[in-house]
Amino acid sequence: MIRNWLKPVIQCCIIAVLLSGCRFYEQTDVQTFSGYAMGTSYSIKLVSTLSEARGLQIGVEGVLSDINQRMSTYLPRSDLSRFAELPVGESLQVDEKTITVVQQALNVARETDGAFDPTIAPLVDLWGFGPTARQSALPSGDAIAAELENVGYQEVGIDASEQSLVKLADRTLDLSAIAKGYAVDQVAQYLEAKGYSDFLVEVGGEMRFSGQKPNGDAWRIAIEKPDPMERAPFRLLEMRGHAVATSGDYRNYIEVDGQRYSHTIDPETGYPIDHDLASVTVVMDSCMAADAYATAFNVMGRAQALQKAEALNIAVYIIYREADGFKTEQSSRFTALFGNAPAL
Incomplete structure (x- = not known):
């Protein structure tokens, strides 16, 4: 039989052990979670507790899913797919995120004299690297010349006041060479808004860094x-x-x-x-x-x-x-x- 005066002592010891276990479970360290989004993989490393990291993953996947819904060339109702169907001379109101990425894409296109061109989609598809099925034979010179007529970033306009894309000639948009980078930035901003300053964000091989590891490295x-x-x-x-x-x-x-x-x-x-x-x-x-x-x-x-x-x-x-x-x-x-x- 346990003496009555010992019971409170034992209870305090049990509580102390449980609290110690909770503190160990919730200690701050480099946490990692990963998944699949935007047709590629992603990985996040951040300094937080394990439970915090688990909660953040849902929000991160929400950020990535929203971008994919706007900028995918595979989804039929994405902003890019709707722009592809738009008649020449008309404008299309799109999400502000799409405007941001297209604006940056056009800026880089101008800075690099067209070496980067977000209207490259017809040629990407022709060579079998887009959403259409890859052909067994290489495209002919005539086919390449024909699709080159449909490439040129100068024929895409932006009406900022209406948050719209303007199709000045027969053009389609492919943001695959910039959207993953944008997704990295958006996830980083999400983590910062949640109060985290030490992290590594990677989407499809593109990365952004903030702060350091807990040991200062x-x-x-x-x-x-x-x-x-x-x-x-x-x-x-x-x-x-x-x-x-x-x-x-x-x-x-x-x-x-x-x-x-x-x-x-x-x-x-x-x-x-x-x-x-x-x-x-x-x-x-x-x-x-x-x-x-x-x-x-x-x-x-x-x-x-x-x-x-x-x-x-x-x-x-x-x-x-x-x-x-x-x-x-x-x-x-x-x-x-x-x-x-x-x-x-």
Whole structure:
């Protein structure tokens, strides 16, 4: 029999143990959750408790789902699908998020002299990288020339007062080279609005960073070696801010008769890019901007990309091919941020 005077002591000990367990369960650390959205994967790392992270995942997926509903080329009632059906000369009222992304896409198109072009969709589809079924044969020169007539960002207008897109000529929009970056920014803003300042957001390989780990270490990422036969780090970066986007030709491509054709189409020629540039990594404050510029620089090729990056003061890291292996070049802004560390 337990003496009466011992009962309160035992009860206090039990309560203390339970509270200690709760504190351990709710301790702040780097939490990770991931999923699938916008036709790709996403991953979030943030400094929080486990229960907080679980609650945030629902909100994050809501942010991503909303963007996909507006900017998918696969969903029949998305803003982009409705714009594709719009008669020439008419305007279409769309979500403000769509206006934001199209405006940035047109800005980058102008800055890069059309190397980035959000009206590239007909050529992407023709080469089998869009929502239409891929053909067994390569497109003919005549077919490419015909679709080039339907490409040109200058024929898409924005009426900000009406929150509308204007179709000045027969054009369709494809925001796949900028929307993932925008999604990263939107998720980062969602986390900030919830009071979190230490996190890493990744959607489809595009990333944004804020703060640091609980022990004071920076977030650490690797620029991937642009080799389709293996997945290996090429250079490590430590990040406490900024966004990172990479564009390359080594993962998404088709192969016909032993010849590889990149998924990145040059809007000027209508053909997949074909040069020694293997991958381009861009570091900027906005992941949306970094995503678009990475594609533009990949289209341009090494020399032109570096020249443009210097003119715009953009941090760029380029990996290119030579007979004896991969070589690198980087812009002065990239050097200012990360130094001249050699590849791994």
